[in-house]
Amino acid sequence: MRNILLRFSRIFVGALFIFSGLIKANDPLGFGYKLQEYFEVFHMNFLSGMATGIAILLCTLEIILGALLLLGFWSKKVAWGLLLLIIFFTLLTFISAAFKVVTSCGCFGDAIPLTPWQSFTKDLILLALIIVVFLNKNLIQPLFKKEATQRNIAIAVTVISLGFGLYTYNVLPIIDFLPYKVGAHIPSLMVIPPGEKPDEFEIMYHLMNKKTKAEKDMSDKAYLKTEIWKDNNWEIIGEPAKRLVKKGFEPKIKDLNITDASGTDYTKELIENPYYNLIFVAYDLHATNEAAIGKLNALALNATQQFNIRTVLLTSNSAQDAQAFIKKNNLFSEVFFADAVPLKSMVRANPGVLLMKNGVVINKWHYHNVPTFDQLSRKYFDK
Numbered sequence: 001m002r003n004i005l006l007r008f009s010r011i012f013v014g015a016l017f018i019f020s021g022l023i024k025a026n027d028p029l030g031f032g033y034k035l036q037e038y039f040e041v042f043h044m045n046f047l048s049g050m051a052t053g054i055a056i057l058l059c060t061l062e063i064i065l066g067a068l069l070l071l072g073f074w075s076k077k078v079a080w081g082l083l084l085l086i087i088f089f090t091l092l093t094f095i096s097a098a099f100k101v102v103t104s105c106g107c108f109g110d111a112i113p114l115t116p117w118q119s120f121t122k123d124l125i126l127l128a129l130i131i132v133v134f135l136n137k138n139l140i141q142p143l144f145k146k147e148a149t150q151r152n153i154a155i156a157v158t159v160i161s162l163g164f165g166l167y168t169y170n171v172l173p174i175i176d177f178l179p180y181k182v183g184a185h186i187p188s189l190m191v192i193p194p195g196e197k198p199d200e201f202e203i204m205y206h207l208m209n210k211k212t213k214a215e216k217d218m219s220d221k222a223y224l225k226t227e228i229w230k231d232n233n234w235e236i237i238g239e240p241a242k243r244l245v246k247k248g249f250e251p252k253i254k255d256l257n258i259t260d261a262s263g264t265d266y267t268k269e270l271i272e273n274p275y276y277n278l279i280f281v282a283y284d285l286h287a288t289n290e291a292a293i294g295k296l297n298a299l300a301l302n303a304t305q306q307f308n309i310r311t312v313l314l315t316s317n318s319a320q321d322a323q324a325f326i327k328k329n330n331l332f333s334e335v336f337f338a339d340a341v342p343l344k345s346m347v348r349a350n351p352g353v354l355l356m357k358n359g360v361v362i363n364k365w366h367y368h369n370v371p372t373f374d375q376l377s378r379k380y381f382d383k
Helices: 002-025 028-041 045-071 075-099 116-135 147-170 220-225 267-271 290-307 319-329 340-346 373-381
Strands: 200-209 215-219 234-236 241-246 276-281 310-315 334-337 352-357 360-366
Touching: 002 028, 002 045, 002 116, 002 147, 028 045, 028 147, 028 340, 045 075, 045 147, 075 116, 200 220, 215 220, 276 290, 276 340, 290 310, 290 319, 290 373, 310 340, 319 334
Parallel strands: 276 310, 310 334
Antiparallel strands: 200 215, 200 234, 200 241, 276 352, 352 360
């Protein structure tokens, strides 16, 4: 029975660590954004600039520990590493859940979103299984006995897992779990489909009796139904609060609002353009790759002059910063503004490129692998 429990714990923990590491390594920039949230909460902003590097290393560590556990190599060291890591993550997810500091843990990236309490529960289960592994670490036998073989396999696992994270960071995620993936029809993801209901809310009032000093909370419906508002002894204290009564359908894209410098809304016009249009996304102009911007600028010029392709650049910077950037880089594209959160979700690059037509994401690229104008022409614009 002991061996069965140990075998199950090894397989479950090892496989889950590998899966978790691969899912996050598929989108290390997204995991880095999540780490920045934690750094901000714990007042460790000095680490924010290294968030993506830390994300890649953590993903690599998860994959290595999971693989070594399954292979049975260096069982004592691996058991200690797993135990320390899961204790840290369990404490972190408990703090996130109890104090509501981070709404999504990012344990499995955007592939499987978990609430902090769900993540904490998952970590408690893992903690129990890792304790089983830790207490029985002396019983674990390696799949290969030779130390040279173990070392070579461990090196190969390290190189592959680290290389995978670096590749997806410099290209784009292999599998895109975000709503702006290739083939997505953006306008339909921004609305509630017919038959679905939105979230239901109620307004809560905090009331106090002027004579008795008694206090109570009451919903807006009860407030009107009981006609307590006619009783001059009761008065509303503070600001009314909005409370969720019933969770309804939530559009996958609910925060995209594109405006010009004066605040005029261009969201519908840009995303529903019936013709090919190129959208350059540079959520942070201060940190964007300016050499890539130069190449995109040349691409925009050729596309517009030869095929009348509309090209726009989306950023979350201020209009003043954008104007200085336009002047410095002789930017040809139109510039519009949106919040950084949806821009980070559009494409995991700064800058990145989306090719859209009639609201559909036809293709998207990291600035490292944007096709040339001739390639785009042959594949899309000439047809």
